[in-house]
Amino acid sequence: MRHESKVSTWIRSGGQSTFVLPLTSFVNLETKFSVMPDRLLDSIIDVVLAAAVSRLNQYRPSGVSVDIGAVDLTPIRDQIRTEVAARLTEIGVAVNPNDPIITSIIARHAEILNGFPQTEGLHVEKYIWRSGNDSGVRAAHAGYDDHILLWSDPPEGGHPGQARNCRCTAEPIIDADAIPEGATCDILTGDRLATVFPNADNEILASIARELDLRIVSGQIDTRERLIHFLAQMRQEARDDARPVESLNYNPQELRNTFDYFQHHPEDAERYGRTDDHPADPVSIADPAYASRLGNGDADSGDGWAYRGRGLFQLTRRANYRAFSEWHEASFGEGIDFEAEPSRAAEPVYAVRSAVYFWLSPDLPDLADAGLTDGATDSITRRVNRYTDSFNSRKEIMRDIRDGGQFDGICRFSVARPRFEDAE
Numbered sequence: 001m002r003h004e005s006k007v008s009t010w011i012r013s014g015g016q017s018t019f020v021l022p023l024t025s026f027v028n029l030e031t032k033f034s035v036m037p038d039r040l041l042d043s044i045i046d047v048v049l050a051a052a053v054s055r056l057n058q059y060r061p062s063g064v065s066v067d068i069g070a071v072d073l074t075p076i077r078d079q080i081r082t083e084v085a086a087r088l089t090e091i092g093v094a095v096n097p098n099d100p101i102i103t104s105i106i107a108r109h110a111e112i113l114n115g116f117p118q119t120e121g122l123h124v125e126k127y128i129w130r131s132g133n134d135s136g137v138r139a140a141h142a143g144y145d146d147h148i149l150l151w152s153d154p155p156e157g158g159h160p161g162q163a164r165n166c167r168c169t170a171e172p173i174i175d176a177d178a179i180p181e182g183a184t185c186d187i188l189t190g191d192r193l194a195t196v197f198p199n200a201d202n203e204i205l206a207s208i209a210r211e212l213d214l215r216i217v218s219g220q221i222d223t224r225e226r227l228i229h230f231l232a233q234m235r236q237e238a239r240d241d242a243r244p245v246e247s248l249n250y251n252p253q254e255l256r257n258t259f260d261y262f263q264h265h266p267e268d269a270e271r272y273g274r275t276d277d278h279p280a281d282p283v284s285i286a287d288p289a290y291a292s293r294l295g296n297g298d299a300d301s302g303d304g305w306a307y308r309g310r311g312l313f314q315l316t317r318r319a320n321y322r323a324f325s326e327w328h329e330a331s332f333g334e335g336i337d338f339e340a341e342p343s344r345a346a347e348p349v350y351a352v353r354s355a356v357y358f359w360l361s362p363d364l365p366d367l368a369d370a371g372l373t374d375g376a377t378d379s380i381t382r383r384v385n386r387y388t389d390s391f392n393s394r395k396e397i398m399r400d401i402r403d404g405g406q407f408d409g410i411c412r413f414s415v416a417r418p419r420f421e422d423a424e
Helices: 007-012 029-034 040-057 074-091 100-121 202-214 224-238 252-258 260-264 266-272 282-289 318-332 342-346 348-360 364-368 374-385 391-404
Strands: 064-066 126-131 148-150 168-173 184-186
Touching: 040 064, 040 074, 040 100, 074 100, 100 168, 202 348, 224 348, 224 364, 224 374, 224 391, 252 260, 252 266, 252 282, 260 266, 260 282, 266 282, 318 342, 318 348, 342 348, 348 364, 364 374, 374 391
Parallel strands: none
Antiparallel strands: 064 184, 126 148, 126 168
16 A cells, blocks of 8 residues: 655656655644545544444344444544554654554554444443453453443443553443434345345345445445435346346347337347247347447447446446446546456446446436435436336336335445544
8 A cells, every 4th residue: 555656656757646755743734634645544544433333243233233423433533533643744654554553553442432332322331341362461451351341430441442552342232222213224235135136146136235335425325315216226227136247138029119220120120039939149139239339339340249238237338338447447446447358347346336337427316315206216217218118117116115114224334344424
């Protein structure tokens, strides 16, 4: 992980890349870190929140997380920021992710942070002191091991994490009846997605759910309305098996209704479409159907088949694959050329990311904010595919998901990678 450009790189790039000189003193923290790559400091302190939430989720019922939005994390965030910033100032801007001091700060504050959602969020009153099983555990701390302690009555030296180099953690004793309403939220899981995609492979759904969880905030699917509209469009595009590649298993009438080429060439629709006498010919369907538009060559170029629909919102045509490649590299820093390797767009991670790309590109989240209504669904569908004949189908899917209630309480942050700013 690099956080500054070396002089040689800076010179070779004509002075266009970022070059940062370490400061020996710092008066204005914001000024100092404004010259660093975006979110460097935040990305380090977010590790603390991710570690704390992950550990606490081990003690919650399956499929449920602590809602960090219900807890005031400002004091602990500012405390971590101050300590990490001080260390960064001491060692300079180029950060070693394995720096022992920063590692220690992260570990200690992850334990301290444990107490915030336990006491403020879940109303936990008691915890079990657990020490590490190594020689570095202090005798005083080992003496607390397996004891039940009160958050309101800290032991000598403080709760787990408050003493320097404390190799200990607080295992919560949770009273389910005492948890206040809104203190928890539902994790987006493959099992929940199975209510939308009943014929999909369980492992595929689990992979899709993991990636969707990571995209909750950045993908702007962070409200009930946005997520349900997103899933409704995905369900129509990917069908009930969440297929990542377009099947093109059309009958002649469907070909004429779907593609201009076959509307004007009904004889080819009969020749290549699925009938009682023969199966569909997907290659012969794709090549003319997607020819000569958005970067594709003519029907003989093979582009139609090469750039057929992939991903959970069905990425099609060469120019769209190229645009997705550019957006993906800018968003994730991964230089994958989906135009050169179109089949990769069908992999679960990228199938989700291309769906997010389509969701964000035409500002669909804003349309979803209008509510879970037929009118909002129609406005979204018009931007996804204004010529489709599936307007009614998409509205029915949206209503089914809305009324099913499976996604009413989904966490508004990534459970796998929460950020402090997402709790504000």
